[in-house]
Amino acid sequence: MLCYWGAQVREGFGLLKPEQVRHGNGGVKSICPKSAVQDMSAGKTFVGFIRDGKVSVLRLRDEDCNQDGKLKQLDLKREKIRSIVCGEDGAVLLADGGKVLLMDKYTVCRPLKGLDNTKVIQIACGDQHSVALSNDGQLFVWGENAHGQLGLRKEQALIQSPQHLQSLCGIPVAQISAGGNHSFVLSLSGVVFGWGSNSAGQLGLGDTTDRFVPTIVKSLSGKKTVSISCGGEHTATLSKGGTVFTFGSGGFGQLGHNSLKDEHHPRLVAELWGSKVSQVTCGRHHTLVLVALTNRIYSFGCGMQGQLGNGEQVKQSVPLPVLLPTDCNCEFTMEKIIAGEKHSFALFFKNPGNESTKPKSSMNGGILTLNDRMIDRWVSGSYPWPTVKKEIKKVFSSAVCLNGSFLKPSLDEQDFDLVGKSFSKLTDNEKVISEVVKVIQQTLLPSLNPKPAHEESLRLYLLLPELIKGLEQYQRSELNKALASKILQLNSAAREMLEMFWSKLPDDWLKSLVKLFHKESADLIDYMSVCAMDSDLKHLQNLLRILQMAYKVCCSTHRDITISDFIIYEISDLLNALQATIDDLADWDPFVDYVYMMKLRDYFIKTLEILVKFPFVADYASKRGIFNHLEIKMIRRSSNRFLGNATFNVLHINRESLLMDTLKYLRQNTHSFSHLSRVAFIGEDGIDMRGLSAEFFSLISKSFLKWDKKILEVHPSSLVWFNPHHTRGNKNFYYLGVICGMALYNRHHINIDFPLALFKKLLQQKPSLDDLEELSPVEARSLKNLLKEDEEVVDLLFLDFTVKGHELVPNGSQIQVNKVNRQKYVDLYVDFVFNKSVKTQFEQFTRGFSKGCPLDAWTMFHPEELQELLHGSPQYNWKEFQQSASYEGCSASDELIKNFWTVFFELSEEHKKKFLMFLYGTERVPAGGFSKRRIKISTRDCPDPDDHLPKAQTCFGRLVLPKYTDINTLRNKLTHAINVCEVFGLE
Template identity: 70%
Template sequence: MLCYWGAQIREGLGLEQQDKVKHGNCGIRSMCPKTKVQDMSAGRSFVGFVRDGKVSVLRLRSEEDNHDGKLKHLQLKNDRIRLIVCGGDGAVLLAYGGNVLIMDKSTVCRPLKGLDNRQVIQIACGDHHSMALTHDGHVFVWGDNSHGQLGLEKDHPGSPSAQHVKSLSGVPLAQISAGGDHSFGLSLSGVVFGWGKNSAGQLGLGDTTDRHVPTVVKSLNQKKTVSISCGGEHTATLSKGGTVFTFGSGVSGQLGHKSFRDEHHPRVVAELWGSEVSQVTCGRHHTLVSVASSKRIYSFGCWMQGKLGNCKMIKKSVPFPVDLSTQCNHEYTIEKLIAGENHSFALSFKVLGNKSAKSKPNPIREVLTLNDRMIDRWVSDRDSWAAIKKEIKKVFSSTACLNGSFLKASRDEHDFELAEKAFSKLLENEKVTSKVVEVVQQMLQSLNPNPFGEESLRLYILLPELIRRLQKQQRTELTEALASKILELKPAVRKVLEKYWSKLPDDCLKSLVKLFRKPSAEMIGQVSRGEMNQDTHHLENFMQILQMIYQVCCSANRDFTNRDFIIHEINDLLDTLQATMEDLDGFDYYETDLKNYYIGIIKILFKFPFAADTESKWRMFRYLRDEWIQRSQDRFILNDDVSTLSINRESVLTDTLEYLRQGTHSFSNELKVVFVGENGIDMRGLSAEFFSLLFQSLLKWEKKVLEVHESSLVWFNPDGMQDDSDFYYLGVICGMALYNHHHINLDFPLALYKKLLQLSPTLNDLEELSPVEARSLKSLLEEDEDEVLEMLSLDFMVKGQELIPNGNQILVTKSNRWNYVDLYVDTVFNKSVKNQFEHFSRGFFKGCPLDFWKMFHPEELKQLLQGSPKYEWKELQQCASYENCSASEELIKNFWTVFFEFTEENKRKLLTFLYGTDRVPEGGFSQRSMKISQLNCPDPEDRLPVAQTCFGRLILPKYSDINTLRDKLMHAISFCEVFGRG
């Protein structure tokens, strides 16, 4: 059944004899044409009908011509038409094969140029422009562009042939719509894009500025929009739950907001709230909606010529029911509403039982998407190979098709389980797989580095699911191409991709890590085996992607550990470098191509601290430092005077500061220390002892640059009474210790190392430094009773400092306590010592002139400088070796018996005696050699043990009994500062 109302029109529309037309209330007419109408449309000049694939048009009355024309049948040769859309002066026709025809005002039809045989699935027509959506997800436009309604950038002229809207490439569209001089697109996920004329706010962007390119209507985000209709200068959208939003011109009440003003933002039509609207369509100055459950139609807007169908010759600014006949309400279901300039139509079909006699005449078709059924058809060879290849190319060469594939019912994320099953099935057919890989490679090359809209990035989520299941060669090639394209994305776009990654399920995110970690490991393994000596830009690309994922995991607090990212093959590479350097011993190996190649790879890896374990990073740091030293020596004549420090034990701090202030020291060279009056040669033992003594002196320094907290940790003194240079030279000394691979005898909190690495300390860091203070703050955060907080009477002050302006007048409450705690922690670690840390940091960079230490995590950097906090004494015994004796001899057994009898303090004294420092190296005692040598001499009881600190060698005279050994060893570690040290 076809119902129509509005301006006078030929009785029966030429579809049926006049006496077969029924007249209802309010000028509503209805009829049942002999030949069923499949589709119809009404514009300003024509009404068009599609019946059995053929098109008829009826010319409407105009100011120049006061007579309706006869129903005219268009001669279209062999084309069978599926859809018709009437616009301002003509119409656009869509054939079943996907061809598009244009009908001008004289009803002459011609094929549209510029589509290159693309299959069109949707068409839309405005006053002076038209749109088409193709099966592979591209939008084409043609016509006038006076207001940017073609979306082809500003100042782009109109075009009689189809032009590609490239900015929408990759966005899987569900619908297109054209109004008077504005256009809309709706994505599968419900994202709304508008462009063109905006004089009345019909784009819903909050202003009246025209847009020349598609622009996201952000206020409709999360509204789950399912359809859009454009009127002359207003727009209506329908959400999934049946809610209608309107915006734009309201001068005729066509927005339904009980007013006649324009709306620049989408606004709910309140009168329809809860009605679960199923259709909405806009005419030039009026709007129609349909409610399927009640089979009712509502109208609002311009009343002229009866186009509202409610007998009220006034403007209606709220929805009002259209007075349809009882027969129409109960026997028919409304399938399509059509609103023209001065006419309204309702196309209905009979209900048989619970179903319509005819399905929706022309359901909105969406872009082609990859699905399990399609893949099943490919791998089973049900179609010809030529047809399969064509379909594979269409799907996998279109970013829009891929972005719209495997979406969940909500359409806001992928169904990875479904995608996993489909891709696994696809790999069962090698021929199909090869073709897919070929097409994907070509598609990746053409990707836009600045795609439009978030949905255009979904293929970066979907493709890894396919790639990771491929064979090694295919997988590596596509992974390389994908990595390159991700890194080409603009920074803002990459941030959106990272947001997508942060929402992935854990198993998918871990698979993504493996996808890029595996080829990285393979490449590093090839290098370590000597199988690869070429450009390594792919390795760096993989590592950059892994770094992006690592940062996502850290920011999103995902349940990932560093182990998930570590590449163990880095150890093999370091072993190969070490072996290469040993083979080249005696040659100028610092200039060899092979060595430089390995060092170059290490320089790449150092930028990505997540990829190596602590031991590997420490080895990398040593190699890079040694190369730095060698390069420095090659650039300048080596002069021991600029790197050798002569120090008196009694005045180690004063002498060191005096020496550093001279500004002659070469920090790039390895430090050598000479103790005045002693003959020892520094082979690391003397410099280790120097730093141990120096940091002990710093703690006793009368200038008190450091203060010891309740936790026994040290922090900068915030009182500001010290000179800036004091903190600068403290930083220089700490930097020198790191650069020269020595420990500092200062127990800084982890917060210091976070700040050096430009990370922010937290409340947990404050708890490490000042446990009581931090526990009070934690109790404050855990308190639920407002009365208790009021009793505390805390304000935004800390130790006399305002945390915020007028902080002494602002009380801490339940709502602002988190801000208070954050500001408190910031004050302790940042504001109160801002000047002190800045000078310390500047000095640290001076003392350690290369920044490779930035590869370490804060915990690792702390351990490297301060040593391990764990003293595994059994490990020291297990790692010991022997000279001129064995572990089974009486002297050695007695030594270990005495050692394990020692208190913790005396054991650490022995370490200082043996190594010059009591700090345990990173990795434990296994990283430091200990050799016990038995001294056979005629008078052993008259000799003390001797330590050669440079070699970690303890020389024990062959004492006759355990008591003598105990006494001599205790004396040596307690009183011998110079004697016997080498």
């Protein structure tokens, strides 16, 4: 059955005799043609009907002609039409095979050129422009473009042949709609894009500026829009819950807001709240909505020709029911509502029980998507291979198809379980998966837009890694390389959105993603270690950048993925290969190709320079190795450039005025910081083979602590921090930084116990309350208690936003700390201690540190690792120290050696550290423990051994013991020696 109302038309449209038309209340008429209407459309000039795939059109009366034409069946040859959309003076037809035909104002039909090999599934028509959607998700537009209604970024007045709307590439489209001079697209996940004329705010963007490119209607985000309809200058959207939003021109009441005002933002039609609307459609100046549960239609807007169906010819600004025939409610169910220029229509079919009378559904078709059933068909082998191959190309060459695939009913996320099972089937069929890989690599990936229109177009970046992980190694490597490159070509906003998607992935999917790129990176580094210069460094860098994105996600979301999941242990093999190459170059073997070996060394170094930018993939030992090799490169390059073959700076320093002499030397600006430093104590014969410089850094750091100007404060925790009151002579902090940087660069330790917070700040990380607790336990515990106390207790503390007389915020002394703002107070307190109170001091220190250590590879270390590099290991494992010992001219079983270890373990902790200072020039344990700094013990024959002290060769870590006659003598001599080590530890 077809119901219609509105301006006067030929009785029954010619679909049946006039006397067979039934007249109801409110001017609503109904007809039941023998051949059921499958679809129809009404425009300004024509109304068209589809019956049994054939199209009949009726020219409507207008100002020039006061009567309708006759119903005319179009000459379509053998084409079977499934959809028709009427524009201002013509129509667009869609055939079952996806072919598009145009009907002009003379009712002559012709195929639309330019879409010959395209299967169109939806069409939309405005006054003078049209939009088409193909089954692979491509959008095509043609017609008038004066207001940008084609969305092509161009201002051509007319485009006659279909043009691909590339700006929405990758968006899986659910519906297209066109109004007078504007257009809309709705994505599968409910994102709304509009463009074209916006004179009355019909794009819902909050203004009246036309748009020449598709623009997201942000105010509809989160509304879960399921359909859109465009009128002449207004738009209506329907949300999943059945709520209706309207916007644009409201001069006839067509927005339904009990007002004749325009609306520039989507506004809820309050009168329909709770009605659970199932369809909405816009005419030129009126709107219809259908509530399927009650089989009722509501109308609002212009009713001057009776198009509201309420028996009145008025403007109506609120939704009121259409007076449908009573038999509509009991015998028929409504299929579709249609609003035209001055007419309204409703298509009905018989209720269940007479299902055969139900017309073929005219609902818009959906884009082609990949699904489990399609994959089963491909891998079964029962379908002809050319057909399967064609389908694979169709699906896997289209970002739209993949982005719209495997969506849950909510349409806003993938069904990950189904994706995994389906892709697993694909990889079981070698022929199928090989074709899939070829299409992805040759067609899909090259076509991806680096500036996607919306986050929805990024879903394929979640699907592809799941597919790639099941491939054979060669296929996996090639696709990984291409995928990584495309991800990195995305603009920054798109990459951030992709990271957001990753953060919402199930744990097993995120782990799988990390594992995929981690394994590829590890395999490539492993290959480099063996085949070296055959590998692509750019590819390695791309893989590591993807891993870096995943690492960032895991850190920010605290996912169940540990740091060790990112560490590439094959880096140690690369370092071994580099060291072997360096050793070969040092051997001067006549059979070695030195030109090749130098190229190989430089290639390895370039690889390390890449790795240093991705510190999360290297363990501590590998980072130290990378740092050392890059340091050697810097020294070698600097030596060749400035000092010939020289690789050292020699500091001539008086032991008694060590600090002042050093500062005087540094102020001369003659020191080459890219070279290693060696020390010569004036008046002493010691030759610095690292022992004297180790002692130098140990002594000068202690001098900074004793300096009269008190640039450093020692806290009760024994940790050291900058003196916030030392505001004059900030150069002192600069030189302190220089010394610390030089110590790091020269691989020595300092005897200043800075808290971890310093190293966090150097690495641009934010210190926390826990860091304050390390530095000042009592102070921090008071703050922690403040966060736990009841509101009454907090109020009784009478705290304000000041610290030691300094206001944390403007007028802080007038702001009381309470339960609401106490967290802010604590955060500001910590920030004051570590940042604001020592801002100038730290800036100077940092500048000096970077000067003293010109190799910025130190930034790859974690704060704890950098602290250990500069301070040494906090663990004094004395048993390990004994086990690391080697012996020259004696053995561990000798009485003298037994006596030595007995005496050593009797020493207090303080004296054991003094022994280290005596032996090595520093009391600090190297990173990695005593195994990295061994003790060598030798004995010497001398007359009257009991009259001699032990001797330390600090540069070699060698202890020379006279052959004492008994343990007591050894104890006395050793104790005396370590207490005057500045005298005896000279070599």
